[in-house]
Amino acid sequence: MGVKQLGIVGQSVKRRDGIGHVTGQTQYVDDVFYTNMLWLKMVRSPISRGIIHGIDTSKAEAFPGVVAVITAQDVPNNWYTILCLIGVEPNDEPVLAHEEVMYIGEPICAIVAETEAIAAEAAALVKLDIEELPPVLDLEFAISPDAPAIKKWGNNTFMYDGYTHRKLRFGDFETAIQQADHIIEGTYSLSPIEHAPIETHCCVVKPEPDGRLTVHSNTQALYFTMDNTAIILQVPSQRLHMIGGTVGGGFGGKVDVITEPITCIAAMKTGRPVKWRWTREEEMRKSSTRAGVRMQYTDGVMNDGRIIARKVRSLEDSGAYHRHSPYGVQKHMANLPGPYTIPNVWVDAYCVYTNRQPSSAMRGFGVTEATFAVECQMERIARTLGIDSWEIRLINAYRNGQMRPVRKVVEDATLIETIQAAAELIGYDLPAHLKAMNSDDYAGNGGHHG
């Protein structure tokens, strides 16, 4: 299908920032230095789960070169629920812990000092008195009745409109599965992975004479960060001036508003510019990850290869706190059935809490794992039935005009066309009846018109 030729759109013009990048002249947040600037280091929980009985900062405060120590008492609104902007509740994560800790690395207090080295050395002098509790780490255990509730609302899942999980119910799975020629099951899982951008988190805040704060940040979302920071600082958003837009790799890992609030508080408390840049170890072990997940598929399949019923149970490991996971699990749920015509779908998608570093957005958020499961399951079906791998996908691919399980009509479908193009690319000659398929034609699909 040809697209209308345009002018500059469609041309491979060279990057506007390309020369800056290749000469090392592009400015990143870590290149921002102010005279009189202080450095911040965070003191973090060494254990996965526990009750804080005492935080003794006296030795750190007395250390030469330390200008301030920031604790929970310094945070005007000590709740860090970044999705409160889209109505996610309740508040579950403090900006700085003071009653309990829920993962190794949870921030407890910040040291602000004349040099980065002094801040790091003084941070090691903070004495923490934390009573250790057994952590909940396994997804199945976390949602079982035997698990201690690590969240204050009494269980270990995010509550969606009164339910412990999100539900997708389309057609009648229970009846349809009885009619299937084959029942094919598969379990698909992955462990958390890290964005690992080459540039770590970094924030520099400069207090201005008029009371505003200039915030240099490598966040992926300037206004989102601004509004969340303002809520934590209990100031109008206009008090903050966010400067950014040039990020050394994000991949979803720089959307957590994880540096700005504390750095702002440090700048306000000291009246001086403050920089907080994360070490690689913090980036690896403390910044959020992709969620670990476990997905179980039960499919009802006919002899001719059509999937007539699909049931999925998915547990996403949110780690210790919400972050973006309650949103991510919803996106995940919508994609668990896959881009296929399946008239009976049942999905239960859980957002589960465990005592590990929180997971959050990462490239493909919620869809990556669904795609992985859907396509491995599709191959499993093909192999079990002895049906060609290309054919099984082309038969089941969704067509324009059909109804998706989320009850949205399929449009802009091009799955079939990409399958055909991939076959052509590798020199694989599809049989004529498969070459003839297209996303507007129901032939060979089983004729589900939605």
Add this chain to the structure above:
Amino acid sequence: MESITVTFKLNGKTTAVAVEPLASLRTVLREHLHLHATKAGCGQGGCGSCTVLVNSEPVLSCLMLAALADGQEVTTLEGIGTPQHMHPLQAAFFDKFAAQCGYCSPGMIVAAKALLDKNPHPTRAEIAEALAGNLCRCTGYVAILDAIEDVVTQMQEA
């Protein structure tokens, strides 16, 4: 801790700077001498974004004490080319879209220069070997290898 003075040739110019004895060369370059091309990606010697040349050898400046640069020749990306006078490697990286976020680019270009200064006719495999200590999360490396191969071809034709 008392500071020490380190005197070395930096991008062709003799430079003296007072530093903490344990300061890394990377910290001194970035924070004392305000040369920001050299990046602070990990501080663990794992990513290569801090690569500079010391006496023409590629070195991870995050793992080298600045004190050890005393009497040596250090070259950073700023000494290799500027926007007004780009080194052919920089022009090739620009031309081939070999920089996306740009954070690994300085280290990559420095490592590539070190290779080409020693071996002007590397194979693609040799180029990849020379760059194996420089991580990129954005490009997938193909454009980077293409850019360097391009310079090799240009040098051969010259």
Add this chain to the structure above:
Amino acid sequence: MAKHYGRGIAAVNYPTGMNLGGDPTQALIFCQPTGGFSVKLASTDLGQGLKTVIAQIAAEALGVPFDSVIVDTGDTDSAPHCMGTFASRATHRVGNAVIMAANEARKALMDVAADEMEAAPEDLVLENGEIYVKGAPERKTNVFNVALAAHFKYGKTISGRGIYLKQKSGLDPETGACDPDSTEAHATTVAEVEVDDETGEVKVLRLSSAYEVGRQINPEMVKGQIISGAVMGMSHTLTETVFPYYPSLDHHTYGFGEYIIPTALDIPEIESVVLEYPSSNGPYGVKGVGEMTANSPIPAIVNAIYDAIGVWVTDLPVTPEKVLRALDEKALEAN
């Protein structure tokens, strides 16, 4: 001991936009007295090239030379709201907002041009900064002249405002019914692997893919995402994990010495073809590509491993240990 060749395929979709919508982006455009156009955004470029792509879209929509467009981002004091760069939303939403702003600015420009040329705006053509009367191309002027006239003769602003918002959808808690996305991009990847049955190592030989992205604004940048995704998808499948013994916290990775991502030595052959079926609501039909490219390789590789050695390893990452254990299990079952 043998190396086994295998091939696997995966066909995927990827939604454009924040799930359920409700993620607006705004843009402002103003014209300077000598005809340069400044696009004000608070959006972020993560390296994928947004700043360049938006300049292309603005130049196209305005009808002016690419070099006369300035893209200024991101500063919340001088630019309006953008939800952020994530969910493959940036080119789609920012692009749409910029086109809307460009259309308003262009209309203002043409109204002034019409006054200057004593013609009706609908009789004028604007092409690459040149403005002429349809059918009488010798009657012409340019953006430079019109901008000067607007500022200093007529006292007219040549500027535009744009916003793109997909209304936030609800989600039925009983059925899951919702409107999750603006459009869907699709892709198919074929992976070829070699599995060593003595070491368990999987080597990806080639990734061949077809990506359907609606419209390529900048083909080289789309290719950049395809290659980058292929490499990240490969390492997600085979080597990346923060917790090697998940769900245990043991050996929590510390840095790049333990967290294995590919180097220049590890890349497979990567080939691709890009299809364009313009979406109904993207700027010039754009869908979005940045995340999809890292998704399709993953199941393609796992399926290729099955093809090679007849075992399913469906717990990522597929480490050599897992491959060997799966082969041992298969051997036991056979006996």
